[in-house]
Amino acid sequence: xxxxxxxxxxxxxxxxxxxxxxxxxxxxxxxxxxxxxxxxxxxxxxxxxxxxxxxxxxxxxxxxxxxxxxxxxxxxxxxxxxxxxxxxxxxxxxxxxxxxxxxxxxxxxxxxxxxxxxxxxxxxxxxxxxxxxxxxxxxxxxxxxxxxxxxxxxxxxxxxxxxxxxxxxxxxxxxxxxxxxxxxxxxxxxxxxxxxxxxxxxxxxxxxxxxxxxxxxxxxxxxxxxxxxxxxxxxxxxxxxxxxxxxxxxxxxxxxxxxxxxxxxxxxxxxxxxxxxxxxxxxxxxxxxxxxxxxxxxxxxxxxxxxxxxxxxxxxxxxxxx
Amino acid sequence: xxxxxxxxxxxxxxxxxxxxxxxxxxxxxxxxxxxxxxxxxxxxxxxxxxxxxxxxxxxxxxxxxxxxxxxxxxxxxxxxxxxxxxxxxxxxxxxxxxxxxxxxxxxxxxxxxxxxxxxxxxxxxxxxxxxxxxxxxxxxxxxxxxxxxxxxxxxxxxxxxxxxxxxxxxxxxxxxxxxxxxxxxxxxxxxxxxxxxxxxxxxxxxxxxxxxxxxxxxxxxxxxxxxxxxxxxxxxxxxxxxxxxxxxxxxxxxxxxxxxxxxxxxxxxxxxxxxxxxxxxxxxxxxxxxxxxxxxxxxxxxxxxxxxxxxxxxxxxxxxxxxxxxxxxxxxxxxxxx
Numbered sequence: 001x002x003x004x005x006x007x008x009x010x011x012x013x014x015x016x017x018x019x020x021x022x023x024x025x026x027x028x029x030x031x032x033x034x035x036x037x038x039x040x041x042x043x044x045x046x047x048x049x050x051x052x053x054x055x056x057x058x059x060x061x062x063x064x065x066x067x068x069x070x071x072x073x074x075x076x077x078x079x080x081x082x083x084x085x086x087x088x089x090x091x092x093x094x095x096x097x098x099x100x101x102x103x104x105x106x107x108x109x110x111x112x113x114x115x116x117x118x119x120x121x122x123x124x125x126x127x128x129x130x131x132x133x134x135x136x137x138x139x140x141x142x143x144x145x146x147x148x149x150x151x152x153x154x155x156x157x158x159x160x161x162x163x164x165x166x167x168x169x170x171x172x173x174x175x176x177x178x179x180x181x182x183x184x185x186x187x188x189x190x191x192x193x194x195x196x197x198x199x200x201x202x203x204x205x206x207x208x209x210x211x212x213x214x215x216x217x218x219x220x221x222x223x224x225x226x227x228x229x230x231x232x233x234x235x236x237x238x239x240x241x242x243x244x245x246x247x248x249x250x251x252x253x254x255x256x257x258x259x260x261x262x263x264x265x266x267x268x269x270x271x272x273x274x275x276x277x278x279x280x281x282x283x284x285x286x287x288x289x290x291x292x293x294x295x296x297x298x299x300x301x302x303x304x305x306x307x308x309x310x311x312x313x314x315x316x317x318x319x320x321x322x
Numbered sequence: 323x324x325x326x327x328x329x330x331x332x333x334x335x336x337x338x339x340x341x342x343x344x345x346x347x348x349x350x351x352x353x354x355x356x357x358x359x360x361x362x363x364x365x366x367x368x369x370x371x372x373x374x375x376x377x378x379x380x381x382x383x384x385x386x387x388x389x390x391x392x393x394x395x396x397x398x399x400x401x402x403x404x405x406x407x408x409x410x411x412x413x414x415x416x417x418x419x420x421x422x423x424x425x426x427x428x429x430x431x432x433x434x435x436x437x438x439x440x441x442x443x444x445x446x447x448x449x450x451x452x453x454x455x456x457x458x459x460x461x462x463x464x465x466x467x468x469x470x471x472x473x474x475x476x477x478x479x480x481x482x483x484x485x486x487x488x489x490x491x492x493x494x495x496x497x498x499x500x501x502x503x504x505x506x507x508x509x510x511x512x513x514x515x516x517x518x519x520x521x522x523x524x525x526x527x528x529x530x531x532x533x534x535x536x537x538x539x540x541x542x543x544x545x546x547x548x549x550x551x552x553x554x555x556x557x558x559x560x561x562x563x564x565x566x567x568x569x570x571x572x573x574x575x576x577x578x579x580x581x582x583x584x585x586x587x588x589x590x591x592x593x594x595x596x597x598x599x600x601x602x603x604x605x606x607x608x609x610x611x612x613x614x615x616x617x618x619x620x621x622x623x624x625x626x627x628x629x630x631x632x633x634x635x636x637x638x639x640x641x642x643x644x645x646x647x648x649x650x651x652x653x654x655x656x657x658x659x660x
Contacts, residue, residue, distance in 0.1 A: 188539075189578060192595075193595075217584055260518070261544070261585070272516055277480075
């Protein structure tokens with residue numbers, strides 16, 4: 001039985017909106033609202049949702065790249081919510097992140113060697129020569145060549161840059177990698193190369209991923225379990241086959257039915273949601289989805305549903321399953 | 323045989339930059355029939371957007387220029403047509419919607435102002451009538467609170483609503499051809515479903531032909547009658563959506579379809595096309611796809627394959643279809659299918 005590597009409970013992140021002459025607080029954007037989940041060792045947890053649902057904020061809050069407003073994060077039995085920056089910095093050796101935009105996440109003035117060896121310089125005590133060796137080894141691991149080390153980021157294509165980002169994340173043999181939309185900026189033919197690379201690396205180095213993306217098919221392909229977020233809340237979480245075959249939450253059902261199918265003969269019963277996602281600065285009362293939900297009941301407007309285990313390992317936040 | 327509304331013949335659009343001449347569109351021929359929805363798919367840099375800009379005569383010049391080729395819109399050749407006449411066609415007979423609805427609306431004017439302007443440029447009607455027509459259009463595209471939206475500015479609307487405004491504007495003069503350049507790429511899936519449904523409705527009700535440019539094969543399967551696959555400035559395959567998606571002929575199309583993760587598929591390693599899309603450059607010899615193609619043989623690197631035609635208006639640019647290489651094709655097909 002795998003043991004939990006990361007436990008998140010009651011995670012909240014509210015961004016303050018200030019205004020007026022004295023920049024007083026006039027409101028807050030509830031980007032992430034009371035999120036709880038567990039990531040097992042060696043698994044890939046996918047998080048999907050539309051723009052503005054708080055999935056990236058969740059990723060960054062776990063690494064404390066942005067400070068959570070409330071909640072508790074436990075990584076390998078260490079409570080990391082209240083530790084000092086210095087201790088957190090040491091822990092980041094085991095927790096790494098890969099960003100969406102391979103054009104913005106690499107310093108254009110540094111060579112690839114410098115980019116990849118920086119985490120080694122900070123966290124390890126390797127000699128300069130050993131570091132160089134390690135960089136060359138990492139480049140080979142992600143499918144580039146040792147001679148690429150002396151080049152600059154602009155000399156690479158998007159897919160190759162994402163490989164550099166992955167090599168940098170791997171440098172210190174981390175346990176957990178948070179992947180924030182790692183393939184959404186890439187073309188289809190390159191996207192599949194990167195997805196295959198990431199699956200291979202997971203098996204090879206026994207990594208754990210939190211894979212954040214908006215593309216449902218990509219998340220299904222790579223993940224073991226998938227969580228669906230809507231407006232800062234996790235609405236459903238279970239293993240991927242159950243989620244994609246028997247979704248329980250009306251939002252998950254609508255989301256899945258909206259994905260265009262590649263087969264022109266398949267005519268789906270599409271659930272078309274009306275309207276837009278509400279403003280996260282003033283979320284609806286009760287269930288956040290009730291404004292667009294085709295199955296909304298009276299209770300949904302008043303009471304926020306709890307995130308409960310409706311079936312074995314199948315968590316859902318919806319009054320239909322109370 | 324239905325009537326052709328758009329017919330592009332051997333279009334070459336090149337860009338003249340400091341790094342030399344770049345053939346972004348390199349001999350593209352395609353046609354759209356009346357009331358038909360045709361998709362152009364391809365990855366970034368394959369020339370699909372430049373093709374659409376060429377139709378509208380909107381290629382930035384300099385550095386871009388239509389070097390040769392003809393674009394027939396009904397009986398007129400748009401390449402040779404005078405600027406004044408082109409202005410009449412643009413928006414009136416051919417309309418276009420773009421990927422990013424934020425940058426295609428002017429942030430300084432209200433939605434109503436911009437819609438009225440678009441209508442009054444092409445139709446000689448009073449401001450009041452134009453105002454009424456604008457509200458009607460906004461209702462047709464399914465915008466709630468149409469009257470209020472007229473007085474609002476683009477930043478007050480969400481992405482999906484802005485794209486609806488763009489579609490309303492494009493439909494204002496009931497064009498015969500609508501060019502949609504990645505209309506849903508910037509939108510979330512649930513909003514994308516709304517917009518695609520709207521475009522389908524317009525196609526059915528007004529019989530507007532749509533040229534849909536996208537990188538998403540799922541959107542093509544959903545929307546189009548026919549599809550054209552582009553790679554490095556050339557058409558590599560075309561045919562009906564069912565034929566192309568169910569039985570792709572060109573190795574690139576095959577690879578593209580196989581490398582997509584699918585919702586209804588159990589986990590396996592994804593197929594991937596090695597390497598990356600080449601940059602277009604002048605005087606390239608051989609098949610553009612040969613360096614990444616698993617079936618490439620000597621001839622692929624030495625000669626340019628032509629578009630081979632099959633029954634049912636299918637075309638594929640690959641030497642594997644050559645009679646002489648027939649055996650190689652059969653073998654190739656056997657391995658791809660497995």
